[in-house]
Amino acid sequence: MRDAGLLDLAASSLTPPGATPLLAIQDLTVAFDGVPALRGVDLAIHAGEAHGLVGESGCGKSVTLLAALGLLPPTATVRGSVRLDGQELLGAPQAVLDGVRGGRVAMIFQDPASALNPVHRVGAQVVEALRLHRGLDGTAARAEARRLFDLVGIPDPTRRLDAYPHELSGGQNQRVMIAMALAGEPDLLIADEPTTALDATIQAQILDLLRKVQRETGMALVLISHDLGVIADVCARVAVMYAGRIVEQATAEALFANPLHPYTRGLMSALPDMDGPRRRLAAIEGAVPEPWAMPAGCAFAPRCGLAVDACRADPPPALLPAAGAYRPDPHHVACLRADPDHHVEPRWHTASRSAAMTRSRVQPSARA
Numbered sequence: 001m002r003d004a005g006l007l008d009l010a011a012s013s014l015t016p017p018g019a020t021p022l023l024a025i026q027d028l029t030v031a032f033d034g035v036p037a038l039r040g041v042d043l044a045i046h047a048g049e050a051h052g053l054v055g056e057s058g059c060g061k062s063v064t065l066l067a068a069l070g071l072l073p074p075t076a077t078v079r080g081s082v083r084l085d086g087q088e089l090l091g092a093p094q095a096v097l098d099g100v101r102g103g104r105v106a107m108i109f110q111d112p113a114s115a116l117n118p119v120h121r122v123g124a125q126v127v128e129a130l131r132l133h134r135g136l137d138g139t140a141a142r143a144e145a146r147r148l149f150d151l152v153g154i155p156d157p158t159r160r161l162d163a164y165p166h167e168l169s170g171g172q173n174q175r176v177m178i179a180m181a182l183a184g185e186p187d188l189l190i191a192d193e194p195t196t197a198l199d200a201t202i203q204a205q206i207l208d209l210l211r212k213v214q215r216e217t218g219m220a221l222v223l224i225s226h227d228l229g230v231i232a233d234v235c236a237r238v239a240v241m242y243a244g245r246i247v248e249q250a251t252a253e254a255l256f257a258n259p260l261h262p263y264t265r266g267l268m269s270a271l272p273d274m275d276g277p278r279r280r281l282a283a284i285e286g287a288v289p290e291p292w293a294m295p296a297g298c299a300f301a302p303r304c305g306l307a308v309d310a311c312r313a314d315p316p317p318a319l320l321p322a323a324g325a326y327r328p329d330p331h332h333v334a335c336l337r338a339d340p341d342h343h344v345e346p347r348w349h350t351a352s353r354s355a356a357m358t359r360s361r362v363q364p365s366a367r368a
């Protein structure tokens with residue numbers, strides 16, 4: 001566990017002065033049957049912002065948000081602090097957590113079909129969410145469900161309300177899930193790999209939709225993805241996760257213009273070239289270490305071309321403001337050798353990100 005001084009530094013440096021985060025995760029650790037999966041995660045999500053959480057599969061992205069909402073199985077030991085508008089959620093009574101989930105905080109997942117009930121019409125499921133979270137019933141609930149279907153771009157919404165999940169495409173079911181998430185008028189939507197199961201065309205449409213509803217409703221969004229390209233066009237701030245820790249955090253602009261952590265650079269080099277042909281991309285060599293085989297020191301050292309002996313010494317490098325970073329929104333990095341003057345030619349220049357996203361995908365055709 002870190003000492004109090006370091007915790008204060010992490011908390012204050014991730015929070016722009018004067019702003020209380022909507023969701024403040026501090027020194028969150030999770031162990032499954034005693035094996036650590038999260039090793040001290042600090043994350044601050046502010047009202048109305050779109051925040052990305054990126055890292056390869058198994059880095060702890062889902063566990064971070066599931067732990068925050070009290071959704072992990074009893075085999076998980078969770079420590080640290082998770083506050084929603086100042087209210088502590090870790091260890092909070094079930095009634096408090098039930099009120100938060102689906103209400104102030106909504107979640108959507110990779111596989112909408114498994115989250116929807118196959119034997120109920122999709123409209124009835126949205127109506128049920130409206131009854132539960134907003135006390136709406138009868139005609140008012142159905143009218144609101146229709147409005148939400150319209151908002152999330154489901155064509156012919158009146159007819160689609162009466163469809164069963166199996167009668168809709170994967171993209172349409174994900175739109176239904178988003179409508180259901182919006183039913184509680186959440187302050188925060190957590191979207192965990194919401195497009196991973198969809199093909200490229202539909203993926204681009206769902207990301208457009210998330211961006212649109214986030215802006216129109218003013219809710220905060222945490223977008224979780226293993227794909228930096230997905231995060232690129234939606235999020236204003238990004239945290240990069242590796243082996244149960246945040247290793248870099250910055251505004252999207254700073255991160256894409258000047259990635260400092262060798263892992264982030266690796267993720268970025270796996271993005272498609274803006275102007276080149278579509279091609280199979282080089283992944284970072286090696287794999288994320290398993291939680292029970294975590295190296296001492298920096299967990300990325302076995303895959304890192306810059307590793308030196310000091311990197312392998314305990315404890316792992318702390319997440320600190322990068323040298324030369326400016327406040328109030330500094331660039332943080334957890335690497336002994338991060339060099340802000342080593343400028344990497346950005347493949348995904350922020351000004352061109354939209355264009356690159358469009359080019360790297362199949363052109364959108366009809367709505368999903």
Ligand SMILES: Nc1ncnc2c1ncn2[C@@H]1O[C@H](COP(=O)(O)OP(=O)(O)O)[C@@H](O)[C@H]1O
Nearest residue numbers: 032037056057058059060061062063064073291
């Ligand atoms: N219910 C669980 N029981 C045991 N280990 C788990 C459980 N859920 C996740 N883990 C482990 O925690 C680590 C982080 O998982 P996860 O957060 O799902 O990764 P990500 O979402 O980044 O792909 C992984 O090593 C995974 O195997």
Ligand code: SF4
Nearest residue numbers: 298301304311335336
């Ligand atoms: S601390 Fe060392 S091993 Fe870890 S990312 Fe930085 S240079 Fe690589």
Ligand SMILES: [Mg+2]
Nearest residue numbers: 061062063192
């Ligand atoms: Mg996950």
